[in-house]
Each structure stands twice: as structure tokens, then as C-alpha cells.
Amino acid sequence: MTNSPMDTATALLKRIETCEGTVRAFTTYDPVRIRMEAEQAPAGPLNGLSVGVKDIIDTVGYTTEHGSPIYTGNHSRGDAACVTQLRNAGAVCVGKTVTTEFAFFRPGPTVNPHDVTRTPGGSSSGSAAAVAAGMIDIGLASQTAASLTRPASYCGTVGFKPSYGRYAAAGIKSLAPSFDTLGTITRDVATAARADAVLKGPVATTSHLSPTAPTRIALCRTPHWDEAGEGTRHAVEEAARLFGAHVDVVELDLSDFSDAASLHITIMSYEASQALAWEFTQRRVQLSDQITGLLEAGQRIDYATYRDALARAEELRSRFAALVPSGTAVLAAAAPDVAPLLSEGTGSPLFSRLWTLLRLPTVTLPGLTGLHGLPVGVQLLAPFGEDETLLDQAAWAETVLPSRPVPSVHV
């Protein structure tokens, strides 16, 4: 932080040169522009921090290709709100990070910095991998199902998905607007809190993070515990044990939320098939089978079914609010297990659908490991709107969990 902007830029570029050939986290970055931005960055609370921008987010000076050949060479006229907010606060935009196709499943070229034969997760693949590899400090990421939490878990990073609507969505390609949520991937909670103080409003503020244990921790295995692998079971139980040495850990039974995942799929499919209507109608041959399947599924859902799903989701949100008192942190699995092999895709979103449906703020925390010492994250969640409390709790939890595993490309 006390380095000159040019020292920072030079160190940044050196790190990128070292790692990017292997990790392939960026769709594009420009050393000249990075130096220029570093030199010209206004004084602000994010000075010295570098940002990678998920490639579904409009960014002047770089292409915005949404992970799709339909948008090859696409330049936006302006920056998305979040990019302007971060730049105004003194951060340097390093470039665009790889996203899966339209933030759904078809992967880009990025690999996991902990094991280059494995996926970094998706859809925020490049942001998670670049942060894990130390190429950027803040990865802008988004989540419609599990697109932030899952890569954060696989890459051993901190993932913060705030309450739905907390950060401005202007200039971000939409997939399913009932769920689309902008968030960040960072190496520690403090950096997520610094970014939060900038992204939550029109004027940048300084974060006041105060690590604080939650009143209690509610361990929720979710209705999908049977599908959790060994790494995840161990991580969640171990986190509960470590936290339990300091605060009460109680069980949260959400077995009557078991329709949440299917409600999430109904709403997401219906909305995606509208959000991507032009691409489906005019550019179908350039779409993957995966996203075509999603859009066709959406077309088979009628309005009454969609509306009932929206109404039921609202009911579940109210029920959760009544069940979980303010000050409680919910502890839950972040992903089914360690990162799958690249050949298996970007992993399953199953362990986030419920939470995304509920629109809750969540922090994914690294420190625990599974097979071959690969990272396995755990989620801490809070009641809707308690984002700042959650960040304080996550900062406390960070001190209780083991240190973030260091990726192999780091050496």
C-alpha cells in the first residue's frame, strides 16, 4: 500500500506474467492500460488494490464477450456501475476474467491454480483463479445459482455474495434477474469488506470491519447432505468443531425447504429464456447444448407455474426470516466436494440453489481441505440484509479456521 502506483503495477504485471500462461484466468488484459490506470488512479479507499472484471460486465477499453462467440470483439460504450465505483475509489482494473458461457455451464480455458487438471469452478472461473494465484486482489464475480460460491470454494478463496440487490447491476449481462447478484472474490474478508464499502452505494466509504463471533452458529446440512462428498462433510463438521470451541453451534433443520432447488431451476429457466431471447432466436448455432437446454426448458414452463414458484420462494424467504434470528450465522456446505477434474465440467451448483433462492448474503471461507489437500470452502450465511454483520462474523471465523491453502502455481 505504501508502494508507488507504478511499483504496484510492475509487481502486478510480473505476477501475471508468471501465472497467466498456466492459469488462463483472463480473456484480455493490457499492460499499457494497467500502468496508465495505476498512474492516474484517484486517491481513494481502494488505492493499491487491483480488480479483475468478470467478462459479463461492461468495461471500457476491453472487450465484453460474455463467454460466447456471439459477442466476440464486443465493446461496450460505457463501464458497468461497479467498474466505475471501483475505479473512482482508486482501484486499478487489470482486465477481464473468464466466465463460462453467459455465466452458465460451458467452461472457458481457466484451470484451478491448486491443480491444473481441475476446474476452477464456474461461472466466475477467471476471477476465482486469478485471485487464488495472486494475480489480482479483487475478482468481480456474480451468482445466479452457485457461480461465485462454488469457484471460491474450489480455488481456496473468500467469496462474498451480498444480499440480493445490494450492489448495482447496471451494465452486467443478465441471466435470471430474480437471482443475478454481483459479489467479490478475494483472499481475505478484509478486502471483501473494503470493496463492499465502495460497491454498496454511489459514494465510496471506508470499511469498518470488526471481527465478531456470531451469537450462535446454526449448522445446516440442507436437504442435500446425502450428496455431499467426503471433503465437504469433513470441512463442514471440522468448521463446526472449530467454531464450537467459541460459540454455541445448533442444528438448523430446513428439510421442509426441500423444494427450493427445483423452484430455483424453474425460475432461472423461465427468466433465462427471456433474458437470452435474442441469442436463442438469432444466434442459436453459436450456443452450447448446455445453455440451449436451459432455454428450451424455460420455454416449456407456463406463466402460472413460474408465478407459483415466485410466490413459494417469497414464502420460503419469510419462513427463513422467522426461523433464523438476527445475529445468527448459518454454517453450510459451499460445494459438493473439492474441484472436479476439468473433464467433468465446472461442478454442481446444488449446494447453493437454496441460499440463492432465499437471496441471503453469504461468505465462502477457505482453510479446510479434502482430497490431495485441495481446498474445500464452507459458507457462512446471515439473514437478508445483515451483510455488514456477516462480514464481521466472517472476519472472526477466518481467525478460527486454518490458513488459506497456497496454490501450487504460487510457488
Added chain:
Amino acid sequence: MTNSPMDTATALLKRIETCEGTVRAFTTYDPVRIRMEAEQAPAGPLNGLSVGVKDIIDTVGYTTEHGSPIYTGNHSRGDAACVTQLRNAGAVCVGKTVTTEFAFFRPGPTVNPHDVTRTPGGSSSGSAAAVAAGMIDIGLASQTAASLTRPASYCGTVGFKPSYGRYAAAGIKSLAPSFDTLGTITRDVATAARADAVLKGPVATTSHLSPTAPTRIALCRTPHWDEAGEGTRHAVEEAARLFGAHVDVVELDLSDFSDAASLHITIMSYEASQALAWEFTQRRVQLSDQITGLLEAGQRIDYATYRDALARAEELRSRFAALVPSGTAVLAAAAPDVAPLLSEGTGSPLFSRLWTLLRLPTVTLPGLTGLHGLPVGVQLLAPFGEDETLLDQAAWAETVLPSRPVPSVHV
């Protein structure tokens, strides 16, 4: 409807040639493209209908300039969801219609077809004026404060703003996402219902409009009745009298919703100053004083104030839902009076802020008149989500109200 597509296109172009020189409803339209689209339109429920697209909505083949010199010559890569949906259903896109600057206050060149010295209202100025003048059948419009209801009222047209979120927002420039709502301006309720059956989901359906009187009508003068002019007072009272001959009219007292307008302004300012962060930061000299004022006001609001406003808005929505039973139609003023003179701007949004904050569906109905026989609309509103019931009620109300006034440019 039984005409050939080319006959339709020819008639359409003739009408545009007659009126557009006076009305100036379009930012751009292309006769060659209109003929081509008419010829190639797929068979669908909107065959024979023409659409004007508010110029904050991405449209391939036309510029999308958001009413701002910042976006002069801007071309989008794809169509907004709504444009694709309408085209897929067989409608012809005629061109882009004038919007005020970023759907806020700075007017474009459009005049009111009923009196060319008066405003068509804003921000959906061109869509309302083009529909009133018979140049298009469906004007795509949007509302963040009163941007659809007000021009519909001033131009003597039907304005349908559905429940918040009913139509997809993908590809539409955002102003304040808590309120931004896409809707339509048409000459009759039946056309609004036909468009609704297409815009509400990924697959076009056929409307089943069934004109039905509401169970009861709740006349709501709102906390701003003192600011209603003579034309509006007369129109609302006269509508209540006409409806009262068929159904019970009761009074709805929302005097304890009196903070709604200020809550609306707080939320809108805060969100707009994020949505337009890039324009404010990088292109400030090209912004009007009006929108600069809005954005600066947003920057003076802190997060806690914004969050409290969101929470209070939710509370008012719940309270309204408890007060107004299903099947009730609320009758309210659509605008302060007849359209003001051009020199006075695009009119006041005061009479819609409450309803927009509540996210209710609303149909503005023409037929009543004020000063010089100029149109004055009235609104019918329904509980959230009862859009189809509301359209049925509006189709009934249309038969009870006098006929839509014919604009002078029509002669």
C-alpha cells in the same frame, strides 16, 4: 388484420409520412427495414401490429441513444428481450421512439398530437405520441416514476404498466432498478392484452381478454389531491360516477401512505446515481442539469437511509395488500391535469410515485377531457400480480367511459 403484410407496411408508412413531420415521435425509423420486417414476420398472435420501441431499449438495426448525446450513434449487439418477443410473435418494429434523457426529465422534440404546443409527457414521449397519432399500434414504454402513465394520460391513450418484474428487463437501460418497469401504450385495452400475452413469458400466447366489472372500485384521491388540477378532479369524479352506475364505489384512504412520494425519490436518486455512475464520472458535461441534480441528490443519501426507505416501502406494500382485497380496482388520478405547455417541461410525476413505489399494475384509460377538450386519463390499479384481472376490468371500464378523444393531427 386480413391485409397482406406489405399492405400493412404501406399503410403504416403513409401514416408516418403524414404525421411524423409534426409529431416528431421517432428518433429513427427505416422504411426499407419496415417493409422487410413486414414481409418476413413469422406467423404469430401479433401479426398486423406495429411497434415503436422506446429509445432506452436495445434494438438491432437502429441506434439506441437513451435520449442523450453521450450515446449518439450507439448500436447494440443484440435486441432487448421484449423486442425479440414481439418480433417472434409477428409484430413489426417500426423504429425507435423519443425518450427524455435517460428516461428522466430533459425532453426530446416530440409534441402532443392533441395540441402541438403541449408536451406529450415523459419519459415515454415518442411511444405515447406515436400511438395517439396512429403511427404505431404498440408503443414500448417504461416507468420508474410516472414515465408511462403520465404520457398515456396526456396523449389520450391506454397505458399498461404491469406489476413490477412481469416483463423482462434484459437490454433496457436501467435508471432505478427497484422501480424500472416495462409496459405498453396502445389505443385500446385489447391490444395491451395481446402484447401482454407475448411479453409475460418466453413463449408467445394468445390473450383471453374477458371484459369484467371489478367486485368494487376503491376511489383513492391519494395524499396529493390538493395538487390535482380541475381537469383531473373532474375526470376522476366523472369516472367514479360512470363506474358507480354499475358497481359499488368506496373511498380508499391512504393518508398514512403520505411518505410514499419521498421514499420513492430517495430510492430512485440513490439507485440512479449508481446506474448512471459511468456517465456522471466520465461524461458529465454532456448531462443536463436536471439529471445531474438527481445524481448529486443520490450521492448525498447514505446507505442506512436508503435501506430504511427500502424497508419502509416493503411495509407499505404489505399494508396495501392487507387493505385492498383481490378483485378490487383502485381508481386514481393519472396526472395533475391536461398536458402542460412545452415550455413547462414534461409534467409532474407526483400522482404516480405512490403506485410505482407499491409496484402495482396500472392501466391508464382515456375518454375524459379537461381544458380545451384535451385528454385527461384516469388510472385503474389492482393488487400486485393481478395483471390479467386488471386488464379484464380495464376492458370493461373502457366500455363505460367516453370514447378516446381524436387528436388534431389525426384529421
